[in-house]
Amino acid sequence: MIWDISWHRSIGRDTFWTPAHLAIYTGGVLAGCACGGLALRTTFAETPAARDASVSFWGFRAPLGAWFCIWGALAMLTSAPLDNWWHNAYGLDVKVLSPPHTLLAAGLWAIQLGTLLLVLAELHRAKDSRARLVCGLAIALVAGIVIENGAILGIEQVGFANDAHNALYYEFAAGCFPMVLVAAGRCGGLRWSATAAAAAYMLISLVMIWALQPFPATPGLAPVFNPLTHMVPAPFPLLLVVPAVAIDVLLRHFGSGREWRLALACGVAFFVTFLAVQWYAAELLLSPWARSSYLLGVDHWDYSSRLGPWRYEFWGRVTQPFTLASAALAAAIAVVSARVGLWWGSWMARVRR
Amino acid sequence: MSRAKLAVLAAITVVTAAHVGSPDTYFEGAAGPYPVRVIVRSPGVVPGQAEIIVRLLAPIRITRVLVLPVFWDPRTAAPPPPERARPVPGDSTLFRGTLWLMRSGAYGVEVTLEGDRGSGVVLVPVQAVATRRRSLPMPLGLLLAALGVLLIAGAVTLVGAAARESALAPGQSPDRRGRQKGRAAMAVSVLVFWLALAGGRAWWRAVDRAYLSGLYRPRAVRTTVTAVRGTRVLRVAFVDSATDARAWSPLVPDHDHLVHLFLVRDSSLAAFAHLHPLPVDSTTFETRLPPLGPGHYRLYGDVVHETGFSETLTGTFDLEGPQTSWQPTDSDDAWLSTSTPDTATRALLPDGSTLIWERARPLVVNEDAALRFMLLGPDQRPATLEPYMGMAGHLMLTRTDGAVFVHLHPAGTISVGALETFLHRERGDTVTGTLARRLAAEPPGHPMPAFGPELVFPYAFPQPGRYRLWVEVKRAGKILTGVFDATVAPGSP
Numbered sequence: 121m122i123w124d125i126s127w128h129r130s131i132g133r134d135t136f137w138t139p140a141h142l143a144i145y146t147g148g149v150l151a152g153c154a155c156g157g158l159a160l161r162t163t164f165a166e167t168p169a170a171r172d173a174s175v176s177f178w179g180f181r182a183p184l185g186a187w188f189c190i191w192g193a194l195a196m197l198t199s200a201p202l203d204n205w206w207h208n209a210y211g212l213d214v215k216v217l218s219p220p221h222t223l224l225a226a227g228l229w230a231i232q233l234g235t236l237l238l239v240l241a242e243l244h245r246a247k248d249s250r251a252r253l254v255c256g257l258a259i260a261l262v263a264g265i266v267i268e269n270g271a272i273l274g275i276e277q278v279g280f281a282n283d284a285h286n287a288l289y290y291e292f293a294a295g296c297f298p299m300v301l302v303a304a305g306r307c308g309g310l311r312w313s314a315t316a317a318a319a320a321y322m323l324i325s326l327v328m329i330w331a332l333q334p335f336p337a338t339p340g341l342a343p344v345f346n347p348l349t350h351m352v353p354a355p356f357p358l359l360l361v362v363p364a365v366a367i368d369v370l371l372r373h374f375g376s377g378r379e380w381r382l383a384l385a386c387g388v389a390f391f392v393t394f395l396a397v398q399w400y401a402a403e404l405l406l407s408p409w410a411r412s413s414y415l416l417g418v419d420h421w422d423y424s425s426r427l428g429p430w431r432y433e434f435w436g437r438v439t440q441p442f443t444l445a446s447a448a449l450a451a452a453i454a455v456v457s458a459r460v461g462l463w464w465g466s467w468m469a470r471v472r473r
Numbered sequence: 474m475s476r477a478k479l480a481v482l483a484a485i486t487v488v489t490a491a492h493v494g495s496p497d498t499y500f501e502g503a504a505g506p507y508p509v510r511v512i513v514r515s516p517g518v519v520p521g522q523a524e525i526i527v528r529l530l531a532p533i534r535i536t537r538v539l540v541l542p543v544f545w546d547p548r549t550a551a552p553p554p555p556e557r558a559r560p561v562p563g564d565s566t567l568f569r570g571t572l573w574l575m576r577s578g579a580y581g582v583e584v585t586l587e588g589d590r591g592s593g594v595v596l597v598p599v600q601a602v603a604t605r606r607r608s609l610p611m612p613l614g615l616l617l618a619a620l621g622v623l624l625i626a627g628a629v630t631l632v633g634a635a636a637r638e639s640a641l642a643p644g645q646s647p648d649r650r651g652r653q654k655g656r657a658a659m660a661v662s663v664l665v666f667w668l669a670l671a672g673g674r675a676w677w678r679a680v681d682r683a684y685l686s687g688l689y690r691p692r693a694v695r696t697t698v699t700a701v702r703g704t705r706v707l708r709v710a711f712v713d714s715a716t717d718a719r720a721w722s723p724l725v726p727d728h729d730h731l732v733h734l735f736l737v738r739d740s741s742l743a744a745f746a747h748l749h750p751l752p753v754d755s756t757t758f759e760t761r762l763p764p765l766g767p768g769h770y771r772l773y774g775d776v777v778h779e780t781g782f783s784e785t786l787t788g789t790f791d792l793e794g795p796q797t798s799w800q801p802t803d804s805d806d807a808w809l810s811t812s813t814p815d816t817a818t819r820a821l822l823p824d825g826s827t828l829i830w831e832r833a834r835p836l837v838v839n840e841d842a843a844l845r846f847m848l849l850g851p852d853q854r855p856a857t858l859e860p861y862m863g864m865a866g867h868l869m870l871t872r873t874d875g876a877v878f879v880h881l882h883p884a885g886t887i888s889v890g891a892l893e894t895f896l897h898r899e900r901g902d903t904v905t906g907t908l909a910r911r912l913a914a915e916p917p918g919h920p921m922p923a924f925g926p927e928l929v930f931p932y933a934f935p936q937p938g939r940y941r942l943w944v945e946v947k948r949a950g951k952i953l954t955g956v957f958d959a960t961v962a963p964g965s966p
Contacts, residue, residue, distance in 0.1 A: 467639075
């Protein structure tokens with residue numbers, strides 16, 4: 121997905137068959153086929169023990185996570201012709217957040233959730249600590265990918281540091297990220313599961329920023345206002361590690377039970393730490409100090425951008441001003457999101473199949 | 474002006490574009506040593522993929538055809554690499570390619586031909602605007618509906634399985650309470666998915682409404698008719714508010730006229746005028762009306778903006794009472810009052826000459842219409858065509874209900890005014906009005922030589938129905954208009 125967005129921003133789309141598109145859909149098809157094969161094997165050719173560790177679905181048997189992956193692959197494949205028609209009807213990717221892209225994201229999330237459930241089932245059946253550690257790290261990695269998916273879908277809301285002084289930025293982040301961090305913290309199997317998930321998200325983002333920049337690229341669609349020579353990296357990731365640490369501490373402090381009080385604490389802690397970190401980090405990322413840094417990968421803009429002072433300004437401060445009321449709304453959204461995350465994490469903590 | 478720009482301009486012998494209900498671009502001319510016809514099929518959506526069809530009109534070997542979109546904005550950096558138009562199997566003179574038009578506005582499609590005679594280039598101005606919303610094809614709709622049902626049923630089943638069995642130890646069967654929990658979860662999930670579907674539907678509809686409200690429509694103009702010393706004067710105001718005026722970019726002349734105005738008497742099509750009003754200010758123009766009969770009139774105004782964007786403005790007005798005298802506002806003004814054509818293929822002109830429409834085959838939607846005409850003098854011999862506003866002839870056609878109105882020339886539907894904005898634009902032309910002032914100050918071109926007796930207009934009708942055609946030519950210093958009727962059959966789906 122990160123490669124695909126970079127392709128769109130650097131080169132523009134030529135056909136449906138660009139390498140980045142193929143990578144996305146091949147990933148979905150592979151997951152679907154692998155899990156489809158797993159379902160057939162579990163139903164017809166597996167040992168009773170394996171069948172016992174599965175759930176039934178329309179007469180077939182497979183681990184729950186496999187069914188999620190199959191469903192996700194089907195959703196992704198369904199989104200492809202819908203997205204193609206959408207481009208012809210309303211224009212090519214006028215908005216990232218569109219119904220067919222949301223279906224694609226739902227498919228990706230289902231595959232990620234399915235993978236998470238497969239690993240969780242292994243974790244909960246694991247006998248030794250080494251296996252539990254490996255499973256915990258795998259869960260952190262998949263949770264990091266889930267967070268990445270949310271950040272990508274919300275690139276227009278939370279992608280750029282320039283948005284970090286408007287209300288929508290915090291409202292979107294409050295709705296999206298506490299849920300995943302809290303769920304990961306509750307079921308992850310590590311002492312710092314939420315922090316590990318946030319760190320995985322940051323690591324994936326940074327590796328992609330560093331990996332994409334050296335590749336040559338020539339814009340393929342007119343008008344070209346910004347004559348690029350190399351691939352545009354994704355914006356610098358959100359510093360979710362800080363709120364994730366707070367969430368891990370609170371989860372350990374409160375333990376199970378008193379879920380609404382815990383959700384209130386996690387939601388408010390997320391909002392306060394996220395606000396404190398992102399507000400000033402964004403100022404740093406827009407400062408001259410950050411601009412030429414290969415490691416940060418900031419100040420890279422699409423081929424179709426007319427470069428101007430707007431690059432170093434905060435956007436949406438007039439149309440979506442960050443006020444006390446918007447702060448309260450964002451905090452409330454974060455609390456609800458954290459509560460959903462607790463419910464989701466508690467369920468995942470019990471998954472055995 | 475550079476020699477290359479002059480060469481490109483010299484290759485074009487036509488002017489203006491006037492299009493209502495006819496989004497595709499037709500061009501016929503020379504790409505250096507290669508005579509070509511270029512068709513740009515509008516995607517109807519922006520960003521969208523336009524189809525470019527290049528036909529070589531002479532038996533010359535071509536090795537490569539390249540197409541490149543050039544956006545009007547002078548701040549544009551180097552263009553992207555050109556796309557290659559591929560030869561169509563079985564026809565060595567036909568090439569087909571596609572181009573993405575990413576922004577609304579004026580583009581020039583640069584077509585380069587390489588072959589036995591070296592390299593030749595021609596620029597074809599096109600307008601990138603969203604004009605339609607493609608409907609969902611029935612087979613795709615059915616496929617998506619079936620997949621949607623499968624996805625929803627699968628998701629509800631997944632929720633049930635998750636609630637019923639996922640937390641059980643391996644080998645343990647769900648008890649009655651577990652099964653009830655699974656059913657309850659499925660019921661709740663049906664509600665949740667129903668709400669998600671309803672939300673998605675509302676979202677889709679909102680996107681659709683917003684898109685449809687933003688579709689390009691011909692700008693409606695305000696018209697007033699006043700009588701000044703016995704002569705009726707038509708005033709046309711292009712903008713209606715201060716907001717409108719700020720968004721209006723200056724006009725550039727299209728063969729010496731800022732506005733080409735066409736008047737068509739509604740429904741009967743019994744009267745027609747081609748006028749060139751003079752500016753009162755930058756958005757208001759006036760012209761003296763010819764002695765048209767009373768009735769309701771449609772108005773079409775062709776203009777070219779400084780950006781290279783050419784458009785047809787539309788309006789209506791009513792005329793009452795008779796008028797006998799007329800002093801034309803411009804020497805190129807012409808009008809005609811005829812209720813029916815003489816015959817389907819011959820039009821007798823006022824000076825005794827005859828215009829013949831050489832119709833080779835029935836007219837069908839989206840098929841080459843071969844609009845070929847021949848002028849015969851009063852002695853029935855082929856006559857010489859004099860340049861009329863720099864070209865051999867004009868053809869205006871309208872569907873009887875007004876859904877289509879097109880202004881054609883032997884080079885097709887393109888606007889030379891738009892082409893000139895591309896050829897004259899410089900990197901410093903970032904201030905509104907700079908290019909328009911420079912183009913207005915350009916000296917008039919050299920007098921053009923006379924043309925042969927034949928006229929060919931490259932075009933394909935966009936919609937079926939009954940049409941009326943007015944063909945304007947100039948002979949012996951007089952502007953002559955021939956009238957024809959035609960019926961266009963629907964094409965194959």
